[in-house]
Amino acid sequence: MQAMQYELTLPADYDMGVIRDRVARVGHLLDDWGGLGFKAYLVRERGVHGSPVNQYAPFYLWNTVEGMNSFLWDGGLQRIVDDFGRPSVRQWTGLAYEEAGAARSPALVAVRHRQRVPEGAVLSEAVREAVAETGRLAAQDGAMLAAAVVDTSRWExxxxxxxxxxxxxxxxxxxxxxxxxxxxxxxxxxNRHW
Known part of the structure; x- marks a missing residue:
């Protein structure tokens, strides 16, 4: 499993209706994309849920590297590049994935929590805790799914x-x-991915 996300931070006075209309118009295009586990079309709006910014920031979990590469190099990402410029695309390696009790409900919100792996941390313990946190999140009332991923270039x-x-x-x-x-x-x- 591979994770991927890019963030388009937009001006404070940006009409987020433009992004909502865009997703309503083209979101279905990935509903059958080969190799894609899921893509969550995400936005943050300034002042909503404590967000300091307006942002479009879709999050992907990929089953295959081939599917991810097809999206990146064979037309999927090009629509974003054409309309907003080329974003920096973050990628993480999957550590754990869990479906939750509300797995088939419509998703209303997503939460992304970033944390550094501290210098001097025992890596096996840090990863074991990340896997355990995935299970804790999935066990919460209202949770649909939880995943843990890592970027070893940043130890994040x-x-x-x-x-x-x-x-x-x-x-x-x-x-x-x-x-x-x-x-x-x-x-x-x-569960865990090793």
């Missing part, structure tokens, strides 16, 4: 979760979910 752990209500029981940046394309969600491997 990311916990990502989807929620059926707008009061998630997880720390981090809260995003509104505009659409969820999930052609390969059922094929995402559960």
């Amino acid at each position: 752990l990311v916990h990502f979760s989807l929620w059926e209500h707008d009061a998630p029981k997880a720390p981090g940046d809260v995003f509104q979910v505009l659409h969820l394309s999930a052609p390969g969600r059922d094929a995402l491997p559960r």
